[in-house]
Amino acid sequence: MAEASARYAPAAEKPRPRVRNFDVRRLPGFGAVAIFTFVMLYAPILILVVFSFNAAPSQATWGGFSLQWYEAAFNNRQVREVSIRSLWLALVASGIATTVATLAALGTTRVRRFPGQTMIYALINQPLMVPEIVTGVALLIFFAAIKVQTGYTGMGYLVAAHTAFCIPFAYLPIRARLETMDITLERAAADLYASPFQAFRHVTLPLLVPGIMAGFMLGFVISLDAVVITEFVKSAGQDTLPTYMLGQLRRNITPEMNAIATLFLALSLCIVTAFFLLTRKRG
Amino acid sequence: MAEPRESHRWKWLLCAPALTILVLAASGPLLIVLVYSFLTPGNMGGVVWQFSTDGWFRVFFRRDIFSPEDVSWNTAHLTIFWRSIWLSLQTTVICAVLGFPTAWFIATRPANTRTVWLFLITIPFWTNLLIRTFAIQELIRNSGTINTLLLWAGVIDAPIQMLFSEFAILIGMAYVFLPLMVLPLYAAMDKLDFRLVEAGYDLYASRLQVLRHVILPLVKPGFIAGSILVFIPSIGAYVTPRVLGGGRTMMLGNLIDLQFGQGRNWPLGAALAITLLVIVVAALLFYLRTLNREEGGRHG
Numbered sequence: 242m243a244e245a246s247a248r249y250a251p252a253a254e255k256p257r258p259r260v261r262n263f264d265v266r267r268l269p270g271f272g273a274v275a276i277f278t279f280v281m282l283y284a285p286i287l288i289l290v291v292f293s294f295n296a297a298p299s300q301a302t303w304g305g306f307s308l309q310w311y312e313a314a315f316n317n318r319q320v321r322e323v324s325i326r327s328l329w330l331a332l333v334a335s336g337i338a339t340t341v342a343t344l345a346a347l348g349t350t351r352v353r354r355f356p357g358q359t360m361i362y363a364l365i366n367q368p369l370m371v372p373e374i375v376t377g378v379a380l381l382i383f384f385a386a387i388k389v390q391t392g393y394t395g396m397g398y399l400v401a402a403h404t405a406f407c408i409p410f411a412y413l414p415i416r417a418r419l420e421t422m423d424i425t426l427e428r429a430a431a432d433l434y435a436s437p438f439q440a441f442r443h444v445t446l447p448l449l450v451p452g453i454m455a456g457f458m459l460g461f462v463i464s465l466d467a468v469v470i471t472e473f474v475k476s477a478g479q480d481t482l483p484t485y486m487l488g489q490l491r492r493n494i495t496p497e498m499n500a501i502a503t504l505f506l507a508l509s510l511c512i513v514t515a516f517f518l519l520t521r522k523r524g
Numbered sequence: 525m526a527e528p529r530e531s532h533r534w535k536w537l538l539c540a541p542a543l544t545i546l547v548l549a550a551s552g553p554l555l556i557v558l559v560y561s562f563l564t565p566g567n568m569g570g571v572v573w574q575f576s577t578d579g580w581f582r583v584f585f586r587r588d589i590f591s592p593e594d595v596s597w598n599t600a601h602l603t604i605f606w607r608s609i610w611l612s613l614q615t616t617v618i619c620a621v622l623g624f625p626t627a628w629f630i631a632t633r634p635a636n637t638r639t640v641w642l643f644l645i646t647i648p649f650w651t652n653l654l655i656r657t658f659a660i661q662e663l664i665r666n667s668g669t670i671n672t673l674l675l676w677a678g679v680i681d682a683p684i685q686m687l688f689s690e691f692a693i694l695i696g697m698a699y700v701f702l703p704l705m706v707l708p709l710y711a712a713m714d715k716l717d718f719r720l721v722e723a724g725y726d727l728y729a730s731r732l733q734v735l736r737h738v739i740l741p742l743v744k745p746g747f748i749a750g751s752i753l754v755f756i757p758s759i760g761a762y763v764t765p766r767v768l769g770g771g772r773t774m775m776l777g778n779l780i781d782l783q784f785g786q787g788r789n790w791p792l793g794a795a796l797a798i799t800l801l802v803i804v805v806a807a808l809l810f811y812l813r814t815l816n817r818e819e820g821g822r823h824g
Contacts, residue, residue, distance in 0.1 A: 265722045266632040268625070268731060275629030278622045282648055282702065285659035288669055292662070300662045301672035341542040348538030355532045361539050364546050371554065372760025372804060374777040375797045379553035381784060382560055382794070385570070405549035408542055466652045469762050469777075473784075483654050490658060490767055499662075502655045513650045517643060 286506070293499035300496065310500040319485065320501060327465060327482040330396070334403035335411065335460030341404075342411035342460075343453055350419040369409050376406070377473030384474060394476045402474045406467055407460035414459060414520065418452025451519050458516045462509055554801075561794035569788045579791030583799055601779065608776040609803075611694055612758035616705075618698040619754045620747065623705035627746075630706070631713035642710065649703035657767045660696045661687065664768075688770030696768040697758050704757070705750035712746025745818055752811040756804050776800050 293311070297304025314320050342365075349361060368376065384398045426448070430440040468483035475484060482505065489498060561579050563571040583601060588594035630641040648656060663669050664686040671683040686692055720742065724734040740747075762777030769775065774782070780800065783793025 263725065265718055265725055268628060268735065271625035271628050274622065274625035278626040278702070279644060281622075281699070282645075285663050285699070286648070286651070286656070289655070289659040289662060299667070300665075301667055301669055337545075341545060344538045345542040348535040352535055355535055357536070361543065364543055364551055367546065368550050370756070370804065370808065371550075372756070372777070372800060374760055374762045374780055375554070375557070375801050376550060377762075378780060378784060378793060378797045379557045380549065382790065383553035383556050386556075401545065401549040405545050408546060412542075462650055466654075468652075468654050483652065486654055486658070487763065487767075490661065494662075498658070502652075502658060505655060506651055509651045510647065513647060517646075521639075 289499055290503045290506070292496055293503045295496050295499075298495050300494070300499070310496040311504075313495075313497045314500045314504070317497070320482075323480045323482045323485040326479070330399055330403055330481060331461045331464035334400055334464045335407050335457055337400070337404045338407035338460045339411045339415075339453060339457040342408050342456055343415055343449070345408075346412055346415040346419055350416050351422075351424065365412055366409050368406050373467075373469040376402075377470045380470065381473040388476075396479065398474050398476070399471065399479060399481075402470050403464045403467060406470060407463050410463045411456035411460040414455040415449065415452040418449055418455070422448055455516055455519050458512050458519070462512050462516075465505075465509070557794045557797055561791055561798055563791050565789045565791050567788075569784070569790060571790050576791065579789070579793075579795040582789075582792050583795050604774055604776060604779050607690065607773075608759055608761075611690060611697065611775065612755050612761075614694055615697040615701060615758045616751050616754045618694070619702050619705035620751065622698075623702060623709055623750060624747075627706045627709035627713055630710050631716070645703050645706050645710075648700075649707070653700050654763055654767075656700050657696055657764050660692075660699055661767055664692060664695065687768060688773060690769070690773055692768040693761075693765050693773060693775070696764040697761060700764060701754045701757055704753040708749035708753060709743060709746040712743040712749075716742055745815065748811060748814050748818070752807060755807055759803055759807070760800055 292300050292303075294306050294308065295304055296307035296309065345361070345365065349358060380398070380402050384402075387398075388394055422445075427440050427444050430444045431437075435443070466483065468481075468487055471481050472484050472487065475481070480488070482501070486498065486501065560571055562575055562577065564574040564576045564578070566572050582598065584598055585595050586598040588596070626645070630638060630645070633641055661668075665671070666683040666685065666687065668687075670686070671680075674680045675683065686695075716739070721734055721738055724738040729737065760777055761775055762781065765773065765775040765778055766781075769778070776796065777800075780793050780796045783789045783796065787793070
């Protein structure tokens with residue numbers, strides 16, 4: 242103690258404040274809690290991934306490295322079927338959602354405020370605010386009535402439900418991109434006698450592409466993850482990967498589920514990373 | 525400039541496809557739910573087109589089977605309402621307690637590593653909620669990782685039953701919704717003027733006083749936004765209580781689901797769904813009011 246106080250002894254000429262090199266950004270214990278949180282956030286996922294390579298059919302005891310559960314997942318016809326359906330649905334729904342969201346973003350961004358604009362915003366953002374279970378129930382009721390009337394039981398219902406759900410997610414990055422875009426470039430195009438369509442085709446659209454791509458990816462991930470809405474809207478034999486997994490969780494689970502989950506995670510991770518790189522370029 | 529009316533028309537035309545899909549497959553059906561809540565249940569599910577307030581009545585009350593005049597509170601439903609609200613509030617508090625230091629940690633990193641930490645928070649947010657719930661299930665089930673480790677270490681003799689309880693739901697919801705608290709808190713801290721914090725210390729405030737009187741008031745909007753972002757999906761949770769709570773520890777979402785499945789009472793399910801929606805809208809309005817008051821206080 243004596244040594245320490247000697248080290249911090251005041252200089253000769255002026256009494257200095259007690260503490261120097263004081264970091265105003267430091268709060269004691271916060272770093273520890275943060276590290277704890279990060280570990281807690283990743284530990285369950287890492288354990289899940291590790292046990293997908295387990296030779297033993299257990300989630301808790303390690304029996305050596307093996308790829309047998311991946312093999313089992315690939316050989317499982319039902320898993321292949323629901324995976325393809327999920328990817329197809331995500332591709333179609335997010336494709337439509339991105340197209341209509343691009344148009345809506347062009348109609349609502351960089352324009353003078355017009356009557357009804359608030360209502361349009363409310364409609365577009367509505368799927369973000371209403372709990373998924375409520376939307377699911379609403380679609381179940383509505384589509385059940387249509388099914389009785391028309392007899393149609395195809396994938397159209399799932400496409401419509403997923404598309405509506407993806408629109409706000411596709412809209413947000415496209416709108417953000419439009420808002421930060423340099424409007425003088427389009428003015429320059431107009432000055433050079435480009436028609437409005439030519440200006441859009443050769444100036445606005447190429448500049449907007451990163452936003453559209455980002456919107457498409459977000460929509461894709463959202464559709465891929467949507468489980469509650471799908472569970473309520475799907476007809477018999479229209480399981481997607483998440484609803485298939487939800488059904489399996491009730492049964493005795495083998496590491497095959499871990500393998501499927503790991504592949505699913507890897508796909509999401511790729512898309513999210515691409516999304517990050519795409520949106521970061523802007524900044 | 526074109527004539528205003530003309531220019532409004534193309535804006536509406538551009539929005540028309542998106543709005544059509546949204547009205548048909550999102551907003552419109554919500555109105556139908558409201559209508560269905562006032563109809564009579566059909567025998568095999570579905571509804572009979574006959575006006576009835578019985579669905580709404582059953583949300584809160586029940587009649588004795590033998591003497592229909594005997595009306596009492598529907599305690600089974602009230603328990604589920606209370607559990608949903610209580611678990612959601614607890615989830616929000618846990619997320620806030622863990623999220624605040626985490627957001628602070630990220631906000632005080634050097635600029636080049638901050639993006640990496642932020643990315644680490646965002647990844648779980650974009651990975652499938654079902655998979656994250658499954659990961660928690662594997663962790664806490666009787667033959668799961670935690671119990672196996674504890675048994676191996678000799679701390680316990682028999683596995684602790686954690687799955688299928690309110691505790692399991694709480695852990696699961698806090699786990700899956702935590703990023704929703706960290707992100708708005710970080711956004712608020714990112715804008716924080718650290719000279720104010722320094723000024724607090726210069727005026728001889730202790731760390732606790734600076735935290736309480738300088739930092740917390742400044743990041744309060746982030747706290748409110750984060751709380752609402754965690755509370756709303758918690759109160760409407762369906763997957764997490766289904767997987768981790770099992771059949772007996774239901775939340776509002778599962779009770780609604782039950783009416784459209786085994787319960788075969790669509791009007792009651794519709795009334796419950798509208799009730800859930802009302803709770804969510806009330807929470808949102810509360811948020812907007814607090815936000816306005818905060819901003820009014822700041823500038824006024």
